[in-house]
Amino acid sequence: MDYTNLRRQIISMKKSLFDQGYLDEQFNQLEELQDDSSPNFVEEVVALFLKDSSRLLTNIEQALEKYPQDFYQLDSLVHQFKGSGSSIGALRMKNECSMFKAHCNDRNLEGYRTLDDSSSSIPASHSLLEQLHLIPWLTQMPPVTPEDEEGACHSEAEAGDIFSCKHKHQIKGPVST
């Protein structure tokens, strides 16, 4: 079945987003709010979040180019960005924004580095989160049949439980710190 691999890939991607701390249980909350009366809720919120944060990122980039630096404005923009991310469960983004805000507070953005992963930054986090667009597809694809399950690779054994459930597929992420 064509969808099987795609479905597995998306589940794997989603699990990875949780494992790496990009998403936290707030995202699960969103999934819990999706039902027959609002079947596309997750997709809709994610779309709004990505659209809204694109706008904020542009504003942040523009603000960063200002000289002298308007820390107040920057802090305000990043605060909005942080809030938006927090609402959908974008844990890593939220934490990066906190760091950024702390630097704004110190009025010093020189040498600003995000958390531990030096290749990551707020824009990178954001583009990774664009993968979120794919997650709602899980509920829209036809369910996997038992025959397909046999082809599942070992690393997705955990996802095997989810395959047998027709409804919402919630991969509980690690408890966020």
Next chain:
Amino acid sequence: MAVVASETPFHVLAVDDSLPDRKLIERLLKTSSFQVTTVDSGSKALQFLGIHDDDASTVSVHAHQLDVAVNLIITDYCMPGMTGYDLLKKIKESSSLRDIPVVIMSSENIPSRINRCLEEGADEFFLKPVRLSDMSKLKPHILKSRCREHYQQEQQHQQSDSNSNDCSSPTNKSSSSDSSRKRKAEDNEEILPQKNRPRHS
């Protein structure tokens, strides 16, 4: 107009400048069986409620001015222009609106901020992101305020012999319902999100 035998859902006005947050709070409220109207600013909230920024203290809201009763207001704290706190103050300053319970939401856990809001008359403070479990805290505030209002009207009825200034409330049989201007029920009209009703002042 149909006589509403069962209770009309409570109507909540949600105020938040963030688009994804508005979507979320709307969903949370609807899932909890509330009717929802969302607006993106404090000034739009005041417009919806029928008062204008500049003459909030002098405008008296006529019975039919409020097309739809608002049973609770939930607002974000941090908003550009008018903050949630500013909005709270305006609501409490308005004789017609001060009895509507107000809930403040904020992503920041700042005790002094929380206290300030509660002292100003906010009924509840939610830390964002708001969860489904928070929704169960809303109804008690609504019921409390309706009881208070019902009691006040009883007092008024006893004092004056005139009928309550009822405009066109249907004869709602429920004993806990208000016969007042605040409960003008309508045919199952869905309040669409972000739809601001035009105000006539």
